[in-house]
Amino acid sequence: MGVDLEQINPRNQAALRAWWEVGRAATAHRPGNPWPAWEQTRVTLPADDPEGAVTVLAAIDGREMVGAGLLVRPLRDNLHTATVDAYVRPDRTREGIGRRLVEELEVVAAGDGRRTLHAEVFLAPGATGTGPEAFAAATGYGVASRESIRELAVDDYRSRHDRLVEEAAPAAAYDVVTFDTVCPDVHVESFGRLLGTLLDEIPLGDLDLQASAWSPERVRAAEQRQVGIGRHVLTALAIAPDGSVAGSSDVRVNETDTAHGQVGITLVDPAHRGHRLGLALKVATHDLALATYPGLRTVETSNAEVNAHMNAVNDALGYRTIETLLELQKVL
Structure with a gap:
């Protein structure tokens, strides 16, 4: 095979654009919005990220990628x-x-001391025995968790809005604070405490992941990363009567593509569940x-x-399943 593998510098715009074109072509058959806009990739991949390091790899045949x-390494x-x-x-x-x-x-991951690798495969809802599944199995990646990728048409959400507000009435004992990306100082410590519980609270299946601490400094660094790449994290916090953050949810919209959004994290403290906070925050x-x-x-x-529970909330908002995501794991 006359194909060479090369690591490319994401600050090399020409090489990164060729890399992006390969990804766009490879995901063009998928529904929804599976590949970021070029302008977003151009800004995001070269930018410093306090949360992760990236290696960008290209397969090149002659003059073609x-x-x-x-x-991505945490x-x-x-x-x-x-x-x-x-x-x-x-x-x-x-x-x-x-x-x-x-x-x-x-090889790169092992050289950095990483022994548990994660990957993803996307399938049509209900599909089995597909090529991507066979490729994953052949390369040693097993299914550790299954997720549904769901899409909401905004017009459908608008038609349901008044009923949703009524259904969220039990959350009225909590104040809801909203902000664009940067958490108000008064809530940042409690917000970080809630974020630190995420991996303990969401279903992980067999994924080998542990929860971590989110100090105010870490929260601020992550926020500045989002600001720097033009990603708006439109967030709502539920504030309990004692002033603590009882829940959080967000929708993320990139400045380069304001027609499409993506839900990031939705999380309610177990001590405050049963009040429709998840629905109210969404x-x-x-x-x-x-x-x-x-x-x-x-x-x-x-x-x-x-x-x-969260799937029922999404059903109420009007989300419909467009893909099945297999979360894969391999131990080197």
């Missing part, structure tokens, strides 16, 4: 893990390029997103298939 790989916690992504141009599949990309990324963030970006058309979210 035919494969693209990405390795820098704050779960330092035993890394996430592997590989894409092959559709006209060059079944030539072993994807396997070579994965194997090279595994209504607040979706309302904020629509007020900020009137041209917003769709919002995507993902949840573990076993997360019955």
Whole structure:
């Protein structure tokens, strides 16, 4: 095979654009909004990230890029893990390029002391026995969790809005505070405490991940990263009568693509569940997103298939399943 693998500098705009084109072509068949806009990738990948380090890999045949790989390594916690992504141009599949990309990324991960690798496969809802599943199995990645990728048409949400507000009435004992990306100083410490419980509270299946601490300094650093890359994290906090943050949810919208949003984190402290806070927070963030970006058309979210409560909330808002996500894991 006359294909060479090379790490590319994401600050090299020409090389990064060729890498991005491979990913776009490889994901073009998927529904929804599976690949970021070029302007977002151009800003995001070269930018310093206090939470993670990236390796950008290219498969090159002559003067053409035919494969693209990405390795993301957490820098704050779960330092035993890394996430592997590989894409092959559709006209060059079944030539072993994807396997070579994965194997090279595994070498880089192992060299950095990462022993547990994560990856993702996307399928049509209900599909089984697909090529991506076979590729994952052949490269040693097992299914550790299953999620549903869901999409909300904004017009559908608007038609349900008044009923949703009524259903969220039990949350009225809590104040709801909204903000764009940067948490108010008065809430940042309590907000960080809630974020630190995330991986203990969401269904992880067999994924080898541990919860971590979110100090005010870490929260602020992550916020500044989002500001720097033009990503608006439109957030709602539920404030309990004692002033603590009882829950949080957000919708993320990139300045380069204000027609599409994505739900980030929705989390309610176990001590405050049973008051429809999840629904109230989601209504607040979706309302904020629509007020900020009137041209917003769709919002995507993902949840573990076993997360019955959050899936019911998403059903109420009008989300519909468009893909199944298999969360994969491999121990080197």
